Amino acid sequence: MGVKRKKILIVMSDIHKALEHEWFIELIDHDRFEFEFFQINALGTEMDKFISSHGLKTYHSKVKNKIDLVPVIVRLIILMLRNRYDAIHAHLFIATFTSMLASRLVFMKNRIYTRHHSDYHHVYFPSVVKYDILNNRLASKIIAVSSNVRHILINEEKVPAKKVVTINHGFKLDLFAKFNVSSERLDTVKQSYKIFDEKFVIGVISRYTEWKGVHYIIEAFRLFNQNNPNSLLVLANAHGDYEAVIREKLKALPNDSYREIRFENDSAALFNCFDVFVHTPIDSRAEAFGQVYIEALAAGLPCVFTLSGIATDFIVDKQNAVVVPFKDSASINSAFEVIYNDTKFAKYIGDMGQEDVTKLFDISQKIIKLESLYSSL
Numbered sequence: 001m002g003v004k005r006k007k008i009l010i011v012m013s014d015i016h017k018a019l020e021h022e023w024f025i026e027l028i029d030h031d032r033f034e035f036e037f038f039q040i041n042a043l044g045t046e047m048d049k050f051i052s053s054h055g056l057k058t059y060h061s062k063v064k065n066k067i068d069l070v071p072v073i074v075r076l077i078i079l080m081l082r083n084r085y086d087a088i089h090a091h092l093f094i095a096t097f098t099s100m101l102a103s104r105l106v107f108m109k110n111r112i113y114t115r116h117h118s119d120y121h122h123v124y125f126p127s128v129v130k131y132d133i134l135n136n137r138l139a140s141k142i143i144a145v146s147s148n149v150r151h152i153l154i155n156e157e158k159v160p161a162k163k164v165v166t167i168n169h170g171f172k173l174d175l176f177a178k179f180n181v182s183s184e185r186l187d188t189v190k191q192s193y194k195i196f197d198e199k200f201v202i203g204v205i206s207r208y209t210e211w212k213g214v215h216y217i218i219e220a221f222r223l224f225n226q227n228n229p230n231s232l233l234v235l236a237n238a239h240g241d242y243e244a245v246i247r248e249k250l251k252a253l254p255n256d257s258y259r260e261i262r263f264e265n266d267s268a269a270l271f272n273c274f275d276v277f278v279h280t281p282i283d284s285r286a287e288a289f290g291q292v293y294i295e296a297l298a299a300g301l302p303c304v305f306t307l308s309g310i311a312t313d314f315i316v317d318k319q320n321a322v323v324v325p326f327k328d329s330a331s332i333n334s335a336f337e338v339i340y341n342d343t344k345f346a347k348y349i350g351d352m353g354q355e356d357v358t359k360l361f362d363i364s365q366k367i368i369k370l371e372s373l374y375s376s377l
Contacts, residue, residue: 005033006087006374006377007083007084007087008033008035008036008085008087008088008089009035009036009037009080009083009087009088009089010035010036010037010090011037011038011039011040011076011088011090011095011098012037012039012040012042012090012091012092012095013041013042013063013091013092013093013094013095013098014040014042014094015039015042015045015047015091015092016045016046016047017045017046017047019172020171021050022047022050023170023171023172023363024366025056026054027364027367028370028371032371032375033371036056036058036059036083037056037059038059038095038099039051039059040061040063040072040094040095040098041062041094048060061075063094069098072094072098073098073102076098076103077102077105080102080103080108081106085108086110087108088108088111089112090114091113092116096113096139097134097135100135100139101138109377110140110141110377111138111139111141112139112142112373113142113143114142114143114167115144115149115153115288116145116288118149118285118288118309119152119285119286120211120286120288123211129157132157133157136153136159139163141164141165141373142159142163142165143164143166144164144165144166145166145168145169145289146166146168146310146313148285148287148288148308148310148312148313149288149289150164167366167369168310168366170363170364170365170367171291171295171298172362173298173357173362174298175268176267176268176271176295176298176299177298177299177354178299178300180268181272185266185269186269186272186273188266189269190273192264193259193261193273195234195259195273198230199230199231200228200232200275200276201232201234201273201275201276202224202275202276202278203270203271203276203278203296203301204217204233204234204235204279205270205271205277205279205292205296206235206237206292207239207240208237208238208239208242208243209240210241210242210282211281211282211286212240212242212281212282212286213281213282213286213306214235214242214246215242215245215246215249216282216328216329216332217278217332218233218249218250218252219249219252220333221233221253221257221258221333222253223329224337225253225254228340231257232257232258232259233253233259234258234270234273234274235259235260235261236261236263236264236270237261237262238262239262267295268299271296271299272299274296274299275301275302276303276336276339276340276346277292277296277302277303278304278305278332278335279304279305279306280304280305280326280332281306281308281309281326282327283326284307284308286308287310289309289310290308290309293305293311293315294357296353297350297353297354297357298358299354300351300354301350302321302322302345302349302350302353303321303349304324304339305322306323306324306325314356318345318349319349320353320355320356321349321353322335
């Protein structure tokens with residue numbers, strides 16, 4: 001007789017597509033663990049279709065307002081009592097709040113959630129911090145995606161250290177490497193957004209929200225473009241709550257010197273359109289993780305970074321990227337100039353960054369750590 005599989009309910013909210021969750025489904029050991037999914041606000045999404053295509057049982061609920069939380073909690077309680085899961089694992093805020101509360105009410109022993117944000121609520125929505133603290137108390141284990149998140153949980157929110165386990169995000173890193181992006185895919189993206197080969201392309205993939213620091217990049221590019229008019233700024237994920245400020249900043253640029261892309265599905269091809277990548281959150285705690293740090297380095301790009309989220313754990317100035325101070329357009333411009341004028345240095349930091357992320361963030365490492373955590377329950 002084989003060993004009984006541990007039965008785990010994965011609860012997710014507002015996830016429409018996420019490669020990392022797809023990789024989790026593909027690579028986790030289904031001979032040892034049996035998974036069911038409870039998705040909130042995800043019916044008919046790419047994530048939902050992917051789960052169904054792998055023959056995994058999934059349940060759905062919808063939350064539009066606070067009142068809708070009650071039937072979700074009730075439904076989760078019924079599922080937990082009926083199916084007797086060995087553990088529950090939640091992702092994102094609504095999923096975490098509803099599932100941690102429901103699982104505690106039915107005295108489920110193993111209540112896990114992954115903390116995907118850092119101090120965002122502390123800075124922008126202090127009234128919500130009490131719910132973070134409640135989630136922390138209800139959980140039996142909390143997965144921190146970086147040392148930054150671990151620090152906030154333990155030092156700011158007073159979570160016992162034994163309750164927190166650090167598991168970094170993982171990636172299929174080869175997908176971003178140039179040798180895996182066909183010339184056809186690359187040409188398709190370039191033609192879609194008029195990204196011409198003769199341009200020196202500076203890439204940004206960040207929502208238009210204040211803490212991402214995109215407005216400092218635009219000012220840096222304005223200075224750089226004055227001396228290097230063949231340069232092009234590409235802004236992807238170009239939408240968000242800081243859009244009005246960004247639009248005003250863009251008015252200072254020549255009309256044909258930048259491109260805005262709301263969403264590009266082929267992110268690997270988009271990265272490989274860039275000559276340099278820049279990501280400059282406004283403080284060290286702004287990013288919980290910051291997956292674009294890893295994706296850009298996996299593509300072998302020379303990068304300009306401020307140290308936030310996961311970057312604080314492994315980025316070293318002039319060894320695997322150029323590090324600039326927070327909120328400093330002049331320094332960002334200077335970094336662009338160095339990378340533009342010193343191709344040997346640009347290649348060196350690009351190669352070293354690619355080598356470092358390959359060692360640290362391969363998806364297999366995350367899967368091993370998750371399987372170890374699940375096995376220990």
